[in-house]
Amino acid sequence: MLEIDSLTMRYPTGDLALDSVSLSVERGQVIALIGPSGAGKSTLIRCVNRLVEPTFGSIRLNGQDIVAMGRTDLRRARRKMGMIFQEYALVERLSVMENVLSGQLGNVGFWRSYLRRYPQPAVDEAFRLLGRVGLDHMVDKRADALSGGQRQRVGIARALIQNPEILLVDEPTASLDPKTSRQIMRLIIELCRERGLGAIINIHDVPLAMMFVERIVGLRAGVIVYDGPPKGLTDDRLTEIYGEEDWSGTRGDGDEDEGDKPAHQKVAAAVDIPELKKVAQR
Numbered sequence: 001m002l003e004i005d006s007l008t009m010r011y012p013t014g015d016l017a018l019d020s021v022s023l024s025v026e027r028g029q030v031i032a033l034i035g036p037s038g039a040g041k042s043t044l045i046r047c048v049n050r051l052v053e054p055t056f057g058s059i060r061l062n063g064q065d066i067v068a069m070g071r072t073d074l075r076r077a078r079r080k081m082g083m084i085f086q087e088y089a090l091v092e093r094l095s096v097m098e099n100v101l102s103g104q105l106g107n108v109g110f111w112r113s114y115l116r117r118y119p120q121p122a123v124d125e126a127f128r129l130l131g132r133v134g135l136d137h138m139v140d141k142r143a144d145a146l147s148g149g150q151r152q153r154v155g156i157a158r159a160l161i162q163n164p165e166i167l168l169v170d171e172p173t174a175s176l177d178p179k180t181s182r183q184i185m186r187l188i189i190e191l192c193r194e195r196g197l198g199a200i201i202n203i204h205d206v207p208l209a210m211m212f213v214e215r216i217v218g219l220r221a222g223v224i225v226y227d228g229p230p231k232g233l234t235d236d237r238l239t240e241i242y243g244e245e246d247w248s249g250t251r252g253d254g255d256e257d258e259g260d261k262p263a264h265q266k267v268a269a270a271v272d273i274p275e276l277k278k279v280a281q282r
């Protein structure tokens, strides 16, 4: 569905942010993109929606090369990409409903959206999505009266109302507490599953990524140094991605909603990491 080939990005400052990155995302597949600060994670996402112009390489969404597109085609292609941001990017003075409907901006034309006259099917879909993300009781609340987790739910509903083919998600939980972070990650993963949506999620929280995502891609200095399941992220692999560090205790403390087993035992069972299992048995 999304095929990135030999993607290279050198900023005008001379920084080589991506060095011949190749990556495919299948329909319904969610990828967590991890790596240290400056590894190129945000640049990769920004290249996919062409907020920055790659220096070299191709990015195909359903066979169409985004890098080669002119303005009209690019605008159309961007509608197929749902964006979810760390800082939510909501319009503070607008209601939850209006923020969600703003995801339709590309489809309803400037004047209709300016006058806030959205077609009834869009309004119905917004209600449905707000129900799905658990905010149906808050449709009229202003965005600036919401908690971080609620804001992110609005951000998710806004991304989904454009009926995207892929989600590009930049640090969705960086501003949230641990429990809310898990709820938001779980929601994103469930929605991707329900809709057969592919996603690339930039994330610093390795344990959280390992808990929810089946494929992890590790970037270091613009190069993919790991691409595989969470259970393959051994200490050596983490060192390759992040550099030398004591990794004990890094691999998560589990999912609070999975029954009464201590959380770290569930993660240990799920990810099959021997060192973690030893800790879990204590």
Ligand SMILES: Nc1ncnc2c1ncn2[C@@H]1O[C@H](COP(=O)(O)OP(=O)(O)OP(=O)(O)O)[C@@H](O)[C@H]1O
Residues within 6 Å of the ligand: 011, 012, 013, 015, 016, 017, 035, 036, 037, 038, 039, 040, 041, 042, 043, 044
């Ligand atoms: N607008 C820019 N102009 C010049 N260099 C940039 C720009 N944006 C990013 N870079 C450089 O590109 C490299 C990759 O940065 P990028 O922001 O993509 O990394 P990241 O992995 O997303 O980091 P973080 O996790 O801190 O957000 C870094 O060396 C950074 O300094």
